[in-house]
Amino acid sequence: MTTLSLTGVAKSFGRVPVLRDVSLTVPAGTRTAVVGASGSGKSTLLRLIAGFERPDDGSIALDETTLTAPGRFVAAHRRGIGYVAQDGALFPHLTVEQNVRFGLPRRHRDPARIREVMELASLDPALAGRYPHQLSGGQQQRVALARALAPRPEVILLDEPFSALDTGLREQTRQAVVDALEASGVTTVLVTHDHDEALSFGGQIAVIAEGRLVQSGAPSAVFDNPVSTEIAAFLGAAIVLPARAAGPGGADCALGRVAVRHDRSNGSAGARLLIRPAQLGLSPANGTHNAVVEDVRPRGSHAELLLRTAGAAPVLIPLRVPAHEGPAYRAGMQVSVSVSGGGVLYPAD
Ligand SMILES: Nc1ncnc2c1ncn2[C@@H]1O[C@H](COP(=O)(O)OP(=O)(O)OP(=O)(O)O)[C@@H](O)[C@H]1O
Structure with a gap:
């Protein structure tokens, strides 16, 4: 299990600062939800951790390994980080099984591992031969998670994975995803604009506003004692x-x-x-x-x-x-x- 740490991370697009001096530690094997209003910089933060973007300043590390810092940049595919996008981003022309298998390196496409991660993500083996358009939105998200978990990543990043689901399905899918993450013990960061989702996701919540991390801690502690009335109102x-x-x-x-x-x-x-x-x-x-x-x-x-x-x-x-x-x-x-x-x-x- 791996600890993810961000120190003084900053990012601008052109002259517009999007993230400023963000420092956050996600202890090994735990789940953190980053919550903030639309445009606060949540997705950018996730993309920096994944290695899809380079920060202008600060560093990101997994345990003692620096992924990015001034003068150093480990490419996204070498980071051991899994990413689940808002819409799941499944390959439409591949079956469920083929999608999950795609998550594994070519030489390690073991059918037993595919079955194992499908079970972990509460996916019925009967779905293995279906195509994404034959699945519900919640099933698609669980396939995306299974694909991301298959290669045993150090860290999983989830970018608003439940936002396209309707209320009942969202709750059910969220629970299945939390259970799978818990069972696999993978260090996880979720970004969401939904305060209930953030408060119930894991052991830590990090509130981001206008590119700054304004408060982080145990969800009950942050809800109980918000640093400002604005954050209080944002959380409920x-x-x-x-x-x-x-x-x-x-x-x-x-x-x-x-x-x-x-x-x-x-x-x-x-x-x-x-x-x-x-x-x-x-x-x-x-x-x-x-x-x-x-x-x-x-x-x-x-x-x-x-x-x-x-x-x-x-x-x-x-x-x-x-x-x-x-x-x-x-x-x-x-x-x-x-x-x-x-x-x-x-x-x-
Ligand atoms: N590639 C880019 N080029 C220019 N501006 C960008 C780029 N990516 C993001 N931005 C801007 O950075 C700001 C933060 O965007 P980001 O997507 O990180 O916010 P967010 O909190 O995830 O919002 P949402 O919840 O709406 O997805 C926004 O103002 C956005 O327009």
Whole structure:
């Protein structure tokens, strides 16, 4: 198993910087998801690791072997890195078996290895003689993965491999791919713009914005304590309320006093508090209230409520409740909103 490390990697196209000073380590045998908005530089990062492009600066190494650095460049086909493209890029005129066999060097086209990687990628042996157009999108992606895994690469790179699949198939294919990667123990980097996919893919998430790696770490740690409210909102629904530090480990906001789980405010007088909707508990007010229902919209599986906080500077908070709870609320009703688990405190804008 091999550790992939990037140090100070930079890349521009013409005069436009696309990646700046990216450093990232993917420990041997682990999976990292690189997530960022469209155009943030994710695919470029993957192409640099694969050796399809040269960085302008910085280095990329597998364990102690430098793949690229000023004055050194190992060609893509000598890197021992497998690449799975967004559409799988299967050869349309070759069968599944022939596609997978193509991943192996000519002298090592062992039928047992082909069967083994097909099984690893949860591909039914009955599919071996089919052509790509006779497969579902999910099966095509699993064939692409089997082809990439066949030569036992040091590293696998996955470029948005699930984005063309519809929701049900995407989840199923993602699980099959994660299982195959786990069983083969290969060091893996996935790029995606889908935060749920990134958070559930592996042991590390790396968030990239405008060509910079802005935060990396265990998915639960990054989700729990994002470096900025922008990243918080990128990773999932976020409620950001004006707040003021109050008492030890607390902050006052439109919902009352809330515990501060992580303080990133640097003692700033004005501040903002991040809370996730799942932390909010809602009940019809019984005496005191801290919000009023502004709007209720049934959405089939759930109801969407819009709450207006009470007090001098009201804030609108969208919140989902289970469908069966929707009828308990109507516009104008006073409610009590509680916050469990505390929030993350940031400086004011
Ligand atoms: N070969 C190239 N020549 C010029 N500009 C390029 C080239 N490849 C990428 N770019 C530019 O670099 C920026 C980053 O592109 P990249 O494909 O890495 O982003 P991305 O985060 O993968 O986006 P997406 O999610 O939309 O695929 C974009 O502005 C893109 O237009």
